[in-house]
Amino acid sequence: MKRFLIKFVLFLLPIGLLAYGLDVFISSNLRKSTGFTKGEMTVWSDLYDKKVNSEILVMGSSRAWVHLDAKMIGDSLHTSAYNLGMDGHNFWMQDFRFQLAMQQPVKPKVVIQSIDVFTLARRKDLFYSEQFLPYMLGNDSLQKVTQNFIGYENYDFHIPLIRYYGKGKAMLEAFKIALGGKNEPTRIRGYQGQLIPWTNELEEAKKRMNHFTVEMEPQTVALFERYIQFCKASGIQLVFVYSPEYIEGQQFIANRKQMIDVYRKFAQKYSIPFFDYSTDPISYDRNYFYNALHMNKFGAEKFTAEFIQDLRTLDLKY
Amino acid sequence: MLFNSIAFAIFLPIVFALYWFVAHKNLKFQNLLLLAASYYFYACWDYRFLFLLIFSTLLDYGTGLQMHQAKSEQMKKFWFWLSISVNLGFLGVFKYYNFFVQSAADALSAFGVQSNFWTLNVILPVGISFYTFHGLSYVIDIYKDRIKPEKNFIDYAVFVSFFPLLVAGPIERATHLLPQIQTKRIFNSAHAADGLRQILWGLFKKLVIADNCAEYANMAFGPGEHSGSTRILGVVFFTFQIYGDFSGYSDIALGTARLFGIDLLRNFAFPFFSRDVSEYWRRWHISLSSWFKDYLYIPLGGSRGGTWMKIRNTFIIFLVSGFWHGAAWTYVFWGFLNALFMLPSLLSTKKPDPDIVAKGRIFATPKEMGQILLTFALTVFMFIFFRATDMHHAFEYVGEILSASTFTKPFGIRNEVVWLLLAFIFIEWMGREDHYALEKIGVKWPKPLRLGFYYLIMAVIFMYAGSSQEFIYFQF
Incomplete structure (x- = not known):
C-alpha cells in the first residue's frame, strides 16, 4: 500500500511542480497574442502593462471596437486616443476596463461612450472567456468582476494552470507565439476595421422572429449611472455616441426607442453631449455594414471622420 | 456528483484513505463505510430520492428473506410478486407514467375522442433503472432457488448501492458481487x-x-x-x-x-x-444484454422452440430493451431495428x-x-x-x-x-x-x-x- 501511494504521489509530483512554471510560460506568451479571441488580449495586455495612456478613451462594446478609429481621432485632434471597445460584453465588463484605464499613468480627460441597445442589458455567460486566461492567476479584481458570470470558479484564480483545462487552443496559441509563429497586430490603438461582406444574419434572425426585445437590467443601469457620476466628479468629459445602425436592424428591435430614451434622459440629467447617428445617411446604406449592428471598415472610417467633425464642435479640453 | 468533477476528485481519495487506513481491519466497518459513502454520493444528486433507494433496498432485502422462509409455495409467490410489482410500479410511475398517459390520449384522439388526462411533472430519480434491475435479479434468483438471501442488510445494501455502479451500472448480479462484499479485501498494488x-x-x-x-x-x-x-x-x-x-x-x-x-x-x-449486429450486442452494454438474456429471453423459451421462437423472443427483448432506455417511441423503434438487423444472424446456422x-x-x-x-x-x-x-x-x-x-x-x-x-x-x-x-x-x-x-x-x-x-x- 505504502509503495503504491509513494509511486502514485511521485507520478503526480512532476505535474504539481511543473504547473506554476507552465502557467507562467503559457500566460506570458498568450498575453502577446494579437489574434486570439479577436484581439481582445491586445487591449487587456495594454491595460495591465500600463500602455493605454491616452487622453481620449473610446468605451463600449463591439460597436465601439469596429466603429471608432482611435488613431484617426487622436491624430485629428492632436492628442492620444485608445479604443477599449469589447466584443460581446455589456456595460458590466466595459466598466471594468474603464477602472483599469483609470490606473494608467496618463488619466483620460475625455471618454467617448459608445452606446447601443445592449449596453444596459446583461448576459449571464462570460463571452470569450479565454480572453481573461493570462491575467487571472492571483488577480482579485478580475475574480470579483467575473464571478457574476458563468465562466470560471474561484479556484481558477488561485491554482496554477487549472483554468487552462479544456483550453487547448489557447495553449497552442501560446506555444505558437513562443516558437515565433505569426502574430501580426490586428487592433490599432484598440480599433479594428472589419473587411467582412454582408452576412445575412439579419435575414436569418427575421426568419426566426418578427422582433427582438432587449431587456434592461436594473443593476447595470445603476452601475452606468455611478460611472457617469464618477466621470463628472473626476472632471472627465463624457460624450455619448450612438453610431450608425443599419435601418432595417433598427426596426427589428421592438423597444429600441425606449432604450435610447434612457440614454437621452441620462444625457439631459448630467449635461452630456449625445450624438445619435441612427438617421444618418450611413444608416440607410447597406454597403457600409456587414450586419445590422456593425459597420465594415469603409463605413467605420467614413463615420469616424464625420464624428471627429462633430467632436470639434464641442469645447473639449485635453 | 459526476465522476469528472472536482467534488469526486476530493470524495474518492477521502473514501479510499478511510477504507484502507481506518476501516481496513474490520470488514463490517469497511462495508458500512462503503454504504455511507454510496448514500452520500447518491444524495449529492438529489437527497429526496435517497429514501426511494433505501426503500427499494429494504423491500428486496425483506422480500428475499420472506421468500426463503415462506412455508408454502403460495406465500413464496406472494412475496415474489409483491417485490416485482412494487419495483416495476416505481419504475412505471417515475419513468413511464407520462408516456402511457400521453400515448393513451394520442390513441383516443386518433379516434376523435378528446381526453383530459393528467400528466405529472415527474422527476426521474437518477439510476432508478439500474438499481431496480439489481433488485429484480436478486429477487428472481432467490425465487428460482439459484441463490440464498443475504442476511446482512449492510452487505446487501452495498450490493445495490455501491457508488461506482449506482447511477449507470454495470448492472451487477448477486452471485458475482455479493461474495466479494462478504470477503475480506486485501490491497493489491x-x-x-x-x-x-x-x-x-x-x-x-x-x-x-x-x-x-x-x-x-x-x-x-x-x-x-x-x-x-x-x-x-x-x-x-x-x-x-x-x-x-x-x-x-x-x-x-x-x-x-x-x-x-x-x-x-x-x-x-x-x-x-x-x-454483425448480433456480435455487437455481445459487446455493447454487456451487463444489460446478459440481464435480458437471463431474466427475459431464457424464461420466454429462448431458442429452445426453434427458429421462430428465437426470432419472436429476440424481438420481445429488444422492444423491452428499447423501452428500458426511455419512455418514448423512438427508443422502442430503435429496439425494433436492432432486432430486425439481427435477423441474418438468427437465421444463420453458423456458430458465432x-x-x-x-x-x-x-x-x-x-x-x-x-x-x-x-x-x-x-x-x-x-x-x-x-x-x-x-x-x-x-x-x-x-x-x-x-x-x-x-x-x-x-x-x-x-x-x-x-x-x-x-x-x-x-x-x-x-x-x-x-x-x-x-x-x-x-x-x-x-x-x-x-x-x-x-x-x-x-x-x-x-x-x-x-x-x-x-x-x-x-x-x-
Whole structure:
C-alpha cells in the first residue's frame, strides 16, 4: 500500500511542480497574442502593462471596437486616443476596463461612450472567456468582476494552470507565439476595421422572429449611472455616441426607442453631449455594414471622420 | 456528483484513505463505510430520492428473506410478486407514467375522442433503472432457488448501492458481487494501478471523445437547417459520443471499484469492431444484454422452440430493451431495428465467433473490414432514432440524409476532433484483445516511455476536454 501511494504521489509530483512554471510560460506568451479571441488580449495586455495612456478613451462594446478609429481621432485632434471597445460584453465588463484605464499613468480627460441597445442589458455567460486566461492567476479584481458570470470558479484564480483545462487552443496559441509563429497586430490603438461582406444574419434572425426585445437590467443601469457620476466628479468629459445602425436592424428591435430614451434622459440629467447617428445617411446604406449592428471598415472610417467633425464642435479640453 | 468533477476528485481519495487506513481491519466497518459513502454520493444528486433507494433496498432485502422462509409455495409467490410489482410500479410511475398517459390520449384522439388526462411533472430519480434491475435479479434468483438471501442488510445494501455502479451500472448480479462484499479485501498494488489506468482511459473517452463529439452531434440534431452530409456526420459523432460517454463511465466505475478491491462486471468489449449486429450486442452494454438474456429471453423459451421462437423472443427483448432506455417511441423503434438487423444472424446456422476480430493479428482481412464497416453503418443508422427527440424528428433527419445535400461539404468540422477520434480508434484497435484498450498497451515498455505515454494522455485530456456534458445514461 505504502509503495503504491509513494509511486502514485511521485507520478503526480512532476505535474504539481511543473504547473506554476507552465502557467507562467503559457500566460506570458498568450498575453502577446494579437489574434486570439479577436484581439481582445491586445487591449487587456495594454491595460495591465500600463500602455493605454491616452487622453481620449473610446468605451463600449463591439460597436465601439469596429466603429471608432482611435488613431484617426487622436491624430485629428492632436492628442492620444485608445479604443477599449469589447466584443460581446455589456456595460458590466466595459466598466471594468474603464477602472483599469483609470490606473494608467496618463488619466483620460475625455471618454467617448459608445452606446447601443445592449449596453444596459446583461448576459449571464462570460463571452470569450479565454480572453481573461493570462491575467487571472492571483488577480482579485478580475475574480470579483467575473464571478457574476458563468465562466470560471474561484479556484481558477488561485491554482496554477487549472483554468487552462479544456483550453487547448489557447495553449497552442501560446506555444505558437513562443516558437515565433505569426502574430501580426490586428487592433490599432484598440480599433479594428472589419473587411467582412454582408452576412445575412439579419435575414436569418427575421426568419426566426418578427422582433427582438432587449431587456434592461436594473443593476447595470445603476452601475452606468455611478460611472457617469464618477466621470463628472473626476472632471472627465463624457460624450455619448450612438453610431450608425443599419435601418432595417433598427426596426427589428421592438423597444429600441425606449432604450435610447434612457440614454437621452441620462444625457439631459448630467449635461452630456449625445450624438445619435441612427438617421444618418450611413444608416440607410447597406454597403457600409456587414450586419445590422456593425459597420465594415469603409463605413467605420467614413463615420469616424464625420464624428471627429462633430467632436470639434464641442469645447473639449485635453 | 459526476465522476469528472472536482467534488469526486476530493470524495474518492477521502473514501479510499478511510477504507484502507481506518476501516481496513474490520470488514463490517469497511462495508458500512462503503454504504455511507454510496448514500452520500447518491444524495449529492438529489437527497429526496435517497429514501426511494433505501426503500427499494429494504423491500428486496425483506422480500428475499420472506421468500426463503415462506412455508408454502403460495406465500413464496406472494412475496415474489409483491417485490416485482412494487419495483416495476416505481419504475412505471417515475419513468413511464407520462408516456402511457400521453400515448393513451394520442390513441383516443386518433379516434376523435378528446381526453383530459393528467400528466405529472415527474422527476426521474437518477439510476432508478439500474438499481431496480439489481433488485429484480436478486429477487428472481432467490425465487428460482439459484441463490440464498443475504442476511446482512449492510452487505446487501452495498450490493445495490455501491457508488461506482449506482447511477449507470454495470448492472451487477448477486452471485458475482455479493461474495466479494462478504470477503475480506486485501490491497493489491497491481490491481489498484490497473484501476487507475482504467480510470484514466475512461476519462479520456468521456472528456475528450464524448464531450467533443457531443458538440457536433448537438448541432446536427439541433434546430436549424443542416445538409445531409452534416446530418450523417452528426449521427456518426453521436455514435462515438454515446460510446465514449457510456463505456468511459463504465471504465471509471470499474477502475474505481478496483481501487477498493472489488471487480465489477465488464460492460463493453469493443463493440464497434463487431462483424454483425448480433456480435455487437455481445459487446455493447454487456451487463444489460446478459440481464435480458437471463431474466427475459431464457424464461420466454429462448431458442429452445426453434427458429421462430428465437426470432419472436429476440424481438420481445429488444422492444423491452428499447423501452428500458426511455419512455418514448423512438427508443422502442430503435429496439425494433436492432432486432430486425439481427435477423441474418438468427437465421444463420453458423456458430458465432466468440473472439474479437483479427485475434492475434494486427490487420483485419478485407472481408472482416467490410463486415465491421457494415455493422458500424447499421449501428449509426439506428442511433438516429435513439438520439432524435421524436419519431417525426427522426424521419425528418433520415429524409435530409437521403437528399442531394448529402453530397455537399459538411458544416463546421473541427480538425482536432477528427485527429483525436482517429487516435482513439487506433488505440482501441491495438488494445482490442484486452479488457480495455489501455490495459496492456505500454505495460512492457521501459518505464520512462510508459510514464511518458500516460502523461501524454493526461495532457491531451487537459488540453482537449470538451465542454462538460452530462453522462447520457444517467437519464435512463
